[in-house]
Amino acid sequence: EIVFHVYGTTADPDLTRARLNQPQRLDGSRFVYHGAYDARDIVQTLVRDGIDVGLHLSIWPETFSYTLSEFVEAGIPVIAGRLGAQGERVERCRLGWTVQDIRDPADTLKILDDILRRPEILREVAGAMRRDEALVPIETMWGRYRDIYRSLARSRETETAGSTPERAYVAFLATRLAGTSAVDATAAQTLTRLQHELDTLKERFRSPRHRIAEVVANAIQKTPLLWPLVRSVTEAVLRRR
Template identity: 30%
Template sequence: MDRWVRDVLAWRAGDAVLHVAPNQWVFESADHRFVPMAVPSEDAGLAALGRPSWVHVHAMTTPVMEAARRLSEALGCPLGITLHDVCFAEPGPDADTRADLVLRARWVLAPSDYLAGVARDWIARVCSGQDAPMVQVLPNGWRPWPETPAVPATGQGEFAIGMVGALGLHKGLAFAREMAACLPPRMRVVLIGYADGQLTPGWLIPDRLWVHGAFETGALPSLLRAYGVQVVWFAPGQPESFCYALSDVWQAGWPAVVPDAGALGERMQRVGFGCVYDPYLSPQRVAALLQDWLLHPRCLPHAEQPVEREVTVAEMVRQLEMVYGSDSVNESFPPDDAALQHLAQTHLDSRFFRHELLRLQGELEAAQAQTARLRVELDDVARAYEARGRWIEKLQSDIDALNVSIAVLQERNGSGRWWGAIRRWVDQMFGR
């Protein structure tokens, strides 16, 4: 979702973003200034945001849906929805709120035929008999990468099979571990990205599955070359709604082997730079399939630029603007900067600065109390050392007096054995 939004903002200079959390909003202006604010308790407080032409919803979570509804009603602007994953179709306590938001929307967009089909089925089920909007397909676009310096591999040796992106449990992590363990010892896998429980470079399976770690997208071609990757494999998991990682692999010029499910299978069937496999195959069967690919590759890295057969960001934005222009809207006007700054100041003073001041005050009081306790302890130690010093001085004075007495007696009576014994006894008594 964030990548989609950033791609569109790069082309549409006047758009703004409202980042929504349960207890706080952050307004990102068209010039990318961030203004935090409390969630307005009254709709009158929304006027500081101006009036956009559209409220474009990108997440079907309760705080976002509530914010979208309030903005649409209070500011008099229509709303539309882009679905980025299948979470909207899952049961939950906010299912009625999701259905209500869809009925309020003028349009609903999905990045793939697969997700559009899921959305149509869901809307038909939850909005039965009501006038719901049509679901349109607007594929996510790709754009050329900025020039990126080559990045070295973090693992040693060659890895014929690559994986790209974040690998979690819902993305087939357990299957990937089993599949890698079924490969011949010298046929290793590198994950250019990170896995659940393995964010830094290292072995996920010793000498079988290496994790490279996070990377800049533009460095992907140099990393695939550095590791000696011949094909990129996508594990079976929750069906993808689009999958930017496949776009990146194709843009780098590498073939891919993907499960025939969701948008991955749909896109591979259309573009064809790689192949699909049955997502219900066992790890052993998939390992055998990848071995066969490496022995008899259907296509080679850099043989094509398959991503060029897909929609670019520029084309995506043009289609989006056609959607924006497909319905009449009220006149828009920009945010009120002074009112926004006042909201931010009030929010920070009441929620953060005051709390921070109270926290610091508490820490200062605790430090002062600790200092006072330490001062008392130091005073006790100083008094003890002073008393010890006086006792040592007294003992030394007593020893000196005894020595004088002994010397006088020795002069009177000579240095006999009896007086020598007395002297040794005195030395032993006083540790001399």
């Protein structure tokens, strides 16, 4: 009989209603829900629980899967969808089986039935796993990425050397530059006007009993968020003249 072990969190009430680590029946199948786990312990946990095969049926094409690496480190073959990086790594490194469409359970059930009829298949597949190739050291992976980026940079330099930009791209840059210049001109005019208003405000507050106004005005000048408020105050003062 097959027992499905579920590691990680889920909102499925059919799984979470039972106690953790306790077998339960669900639609004729046996499940054990283990809940959240510490990634540092999961490899030892998989081995301790006697997991024979991992179901890695992702619903979208992942770029890389730490879960697959954990199964490989534990020496456990996996059944994965032929989708994204996980399917590619399973096939390239002989880590188990792949199914064409995870939405169709027929292929997955057939593999499980074959394992039940011939348990020695697990030993054969596990023995053929290219674990060293599947678990590349991080230093080696750094080197591979470095070489890829360098080759792409060189090819880009070769493509762009001596090439003429398209007219549409030149027109786009000209439009952006013109827009930026207009914004800069408007900003300069606004700053000039605000500076004039600040100077006017400071002149009106220059008196023996308002010496602190000089300090306040200087502080306001360094705080752009207060400029609209300063403008309103200035207009109010001018209206009272």
